[in-house]
Amino acid sequence: MPGACITAADWGWRHAGRTVPAVAGLDLEVPAGQKILLAGPSGAGKSTLLYALAGVLDPADESEESGSLRVDGAVSRELRGHAGLVQQDPETQVILSRVGDDAAFGAENLQVPREQIWDRVRDALDAVGLGEDQGISLARDTSRLSGGQKQRLALAGILAMRPPLILLDEPTANLDPSGVLEVRDAVLAVVERTGATLLVVEHRLAVWADQVDRMLVLEPGGGISHDGSPGELLAPGPVRDELAAAGVWVPGRVPTPITPTSRNWRSNAHRNGPGFGQYRGDIDRQMQGVVDGAHSPTAAPSGVLLTARGLAVSRDPVTPGWRRRFGATPKPVQRDLHLELGAGEAVVVTGANGSGKSTLLLTLAGLIPSHAGTLTAGTVLKGERAGHLPDDPHRWKAADLVSRIGTVFQEPEHQFVATTVRDELLFGPRHARDPETGQRLFTDEEAAARADGLLAALNLEPLAEVNPFTLSGGEKRRLSVATVLAAGPEVVFLDEPTFGQDANTWAVLTGLLRGLVAEGRSVLAVTHDADFAAALDARVVELEVAA
Structure with a gap:
């Protein structure tokens, strides 16, 4: 065609x-x-x-x-089957539970002859780096794929359809550098072979x-x-x-980060105990991906917010009775990690798709339990309740966690709970409570001031009254960051924070986060954006895909 x-x-x-x-x-x-x-x-x-x-x-x-x-x-x-679209959010395009079935879904609906479908599927999966030679079987559970792998899977499904019009919306945004070229070349090969028309949206034009x-x-x-x-x-x-x-x-050209001047939303240090957020993280040890030898757990130094020893991470928690109910204990995506996050420090975690970067981030943020090893919060992060909180943030109550740690997920929509952008920004400060007394941390006036400051800082003021789900991908990402900052956590974990940003909004978002670090708060980001890491002068940690 x-x-x-x-x-x-x-x-x-x-x-x-x-x-x-x-x-x-x-x-x-x-x-x-x-x-x-x-x-x-x-x-x-x-x-x-x-x-x-x-x-x-x-x-x-x-x-x-x-x-x-x-x-x-x-x-x-x-028209039916005339266009194939890869959307910004790959989660919305995963339909079936097995990789092969999902890649075949579009071709099957177009009634491609059965004897042709699986040859197309295998070719498409091989082309995007999800073939059996790359260790991904046709029967692999799609829920066990990383965000970048799901992005590749969505593209494979389109390539297997071989439509006359291919539409790609930031198809390489969540991919590691080698994957970017691999996916681009796969698209170009199909276009060359089929003669399809191609429209691709991409902020980073050089690719x-x-x-x-x-x-x-x-x-x-x-x-x-x-x-x-x-x-x-x-x-x-x-x-x-x-x-x-x-x-x-x-x-x-790499834009110069722009630090917003508004300060009415930045810090909650007054409520977290003397000295919270004052440290600049004078930690000379480098975070390491894999540690050789044994490490005995020790108390975290005063300037260290989180310390991990022998940490293993997995999306499948090891619960009592697992072996009896499900068989062998699930294999962690990373193991034997030894790392520290200091106050006033920026850290960037990078690595190939499927290496466990997002899983590590969610574990450090206390949102999923560690698979093995120890994760210890320092007294600086615990604040005034240091003697009453468990060492592992995953065991904290929601109020204790949210008041200290903010997390920006890879998919912005997973964070939205309100019907307007302004209400989305008001939700966090309005519901933020002192974990000990239960009293509100911000008055209505303070909450409004925080929301207005973030709307202005991230160029979201014209969109204040619109539904968050109708925003563009880049606007959703900026809003997802703003909703976390509105509640004033001292540690911010971000998964692909610069996704969907043009050069100007990237400069503002990067400058905002750089300003937080300069004030003593900590940022840990999962990203493939080397310019972002350089702008924050971040310590870069690269994870390898576990054998």
Whole structure:
């Protein structure tokens, strides 16, 4: 099947509950087989355009469409199997419980002959690094895949369909550096073989710029601001400078972090005991991935917030009776970890997809139990209740945990509980309680001041009254970080904190977190973003995939 043609004439889309359209006045012609890199600032409507082309937007849900958008002359939502879309959040695209079945789902629904499906599935999984030669069987439980592996699986399902239009929304955002090139090359190979038309949204342009025919830059709320070859638009000159000023990630340029000036939401040190957050983490030992030899547990030094000895981590908790009910004890994704997190310190954990980075983060944050070994909170983190709290944060009550540790999950939607952005930011400070007395930590006025400060700092003020679930991917990520900071924890754990950010919002988000570290709070982030690690002057810890 040849590639699809796309035409747009004064097309626009306004999402339900919004007064301003996500896209407006779009005029576009894409010939069959063209490869396009779609760029633009966060919130410019890139994902909206992809969703419309995939046929998953419907005016019947109180949204509003204007103008005309056609794929091969037809309204895209009336076509079946014509477009394959990989969304920003891979969790939303995992349907079946086994890797092979999930990758085959799209092809089966298109009634591809059975004798062809499994050859396609194996080829697609091999291409994205999830084949049996890479240690992933067709029967592997999809729930045991990492976020990056799920992103690869979603792409494999699309490649197995072999649609004439391939739409990719930040397909490499959660991948390790080698995986980025592997996935990109897999997409390009399928496009070359099938002649499909390709539209890929990516903030970091360098990965795709030399591989595509054309680059389109969307204007927030408007049409296309720039249209040309990447070589033309990204060459030194006024156009390149204009794109950089608008927030486009121009290859070779790393923005300078911007630290917000508002301080009315930053610290809760007054309530956590004398000296909390005052340490600068004068710890000279480096966190190590694997430790040789035995380590006897010792009390954490005064400037150390968390100490792990012989730590093993797994999403499958070892509970009493496990062997009797389920068989052999589950294998941890990492073992024998020895690490420390100091007050006033930034640490970045990186490594290949499937190495257990997110699992380690959730364990250190006290949200899942350790598989083996010890995790000890220091007296600085425990604060005034040091004598009443267990050593392991996983055994703390929710009020004790939330008042000390904030966690930003890999999927922003998993944190949203309110119907507006403002209420989302108010939820934490309104419900924050002193663990000992049960009294509120913030008055309504203080909670409002914290929310307003974060709205301003992260450029979310225009979106204060909209539903969080209608935000763009980058906006959701900034909101998820803000909701955690609103409650004022002294330790913040973040999973892929810069996902979906343009250069300008990256500068603000990175500057905000750098400012927290400078004030004595601690940040531990799981990320593949080397620029982020450098901007925070973070200690980098690389995990290897366990044998």
